[in-house]
Amino acid sequence: MKKQTIKSITRNLLYRFRQIKTERFYLLIMRKNGIANKKVVGEKEWVEKWSQFGLKAKPTQYRVFSHYIGNDINIVPEDICHDFIETILNPMRFRGYYADKNVFDKLFPESYMPRTVLRKMNGTYYDEAYRPIEMTESVFFQILNQSKIDKIVIKPSVGGMSGHDVRLFCKDRDASQSWRDSSTKTLLDLSYIEHYYGSNMIIQEVVQQSDYISMFNSSSINTLRLSVYRSVSDNECYVTGAIMRIGGKGSVVDNAHAGGCFVGIHPDGSFCHEVCNQYGQQQSTFNDIDFTNNYQYPNWYKVIEFAKSVGKHVLHHRLLALDIVLDKDNHPHLIEFNIEGYASWLFQYTVGTAFGDFTNEILRYCLKKQKEIEEVICL
Structure with a gap:
């Protein structure tokens, strides 16, 4: 059997293994949130749209996320995003260097980082x-x-x-x-x-964070997670989604996997009225903060411009997940950026689809470049 055939078989087995694992997780989400595992409006069209890579999209994720953000054909399936879209937009051959946090000071101007x-x-x-x-x-x-x-x-x-x-x-x-x-x-x-x-x-x-952001939890640096896409059509950077992580009381870290929650942020910088945990469970109060009040992220439009400038320094990759902190003067600083493990679910539990208006552009480009997917397995 030729090496290329072995690689192809192995790769497809990995795709299906990850899909099964992802499917099980979203079935758990359904049980925890009382979401019926039955066909919903727009499901057939969604499956057709996201099955074009040769791996049939499972409707479970569409059923889950449409529960939160409505029946939107642009809901991004996490497994297909990981195996196809991330792999094409962020080529594996360049990931090792950019994934090392110790090289960030070489990539960005001095004021960008702590x-x-x-x-x-x-x-x-x-x-x-x-x-x-x-x-x-x-x-x-x-x-x-x-x-x-x-x-x-x-x-x-x-x-x-x-x-x-x-x-x-x-x-x-x-x-x-x-x-x-x-x-x-x-x-x-x-x-x-x-x-x-x-x-x-x-x-x-440790950056002394904004008093306003510290109000949500003073023991953790409550990082802003922004999705930044550098367009294949004009090479400009765009912010396609935003959430803010909030640590639990007394916790140093703010990650949802460590007991924290996150709140969606609208394109104008206003907060959603509920926070969410990693299982999609929502509540309007967290850390004694009532999120039905109207909160606004400080210095929002400067933060957006800062995020776009970060994307322009990472030339080999087009899809970034940025973690940003706001200092005591409400100036943004980059904690880190992620080029894998994009976590589209963070945005799709809250304010909308992960890629927003750029979904079709990204899909067309990745389908065109599918043959250039680099092998996960080296033989």
Whole structure:
């Protein structure tokens, strides 16, 4: 059997495995939210539209998301988005470099990112200017103290997802070599870094977030997630969806998988009147905040322009999921961007379809480029 045939069979098996896994998850969503698993208006047309890649679209996701945003043929199926659309718009051959958070400071102007204190790349320590460091315990604390920073966040620079292993440390006022985890009070030292973060990590200053955004939960940085698409027709960047994550009381991370919720944001910056968890369960009150009140994201149109400018710096990829924080002066800063695991569901539980007015353009382009899909399996 030829190598290409083996790859094709393997790839198709992976597609179907992921589709089965996705199907099971959305059946769970249906049960949790009392959504009937039966045919709905527009389903036939939706299945036809999204089955053009050769993998028949399962109607389960259409039934789920139409429950939230109405019967819209442009609802994006998560599995087809992952296996076909993301793979074409964000080619795999370029992902490794862009997925490393330690290269972000090379991609963007200095003001875009929180200040980096220390980084470790492929086993070597570097300072904020990428100069290599012979690391010892004393050098480690010297770098932290010379930064004149009182709060730092430590996270994996490669492979971290959903807020896993993101830790916040605060400096003790009375001890130069005493930094404690804000949640567990564990002391920080070099062996801690080596043990928990291995060969790739980044230490950054904690941005003092906007008082307005802090109101929703003061213990977490409540990040804004924006979908940015760089059009194949004019190479301009467009924001196609927006939600804000909100951590649970006392939580350092805001991710929905870690007990947080998220709220949809309309194109004019106004908040939806309900928050949502990862299972699509909605409520109008979270952290004692009543979302039936009219909330508006600060400095909204500057944030949108900032997001578009980020997209213009990532030249190899066209579909980005940005995580943005607003500082105390309501200026936006990029925490990170994602080029895989786009999470179309975040937007489709809340304000509308993931790609909005660009759905047909994206679909046409990806169908045209389908033969260029890179193999997931290397043989």
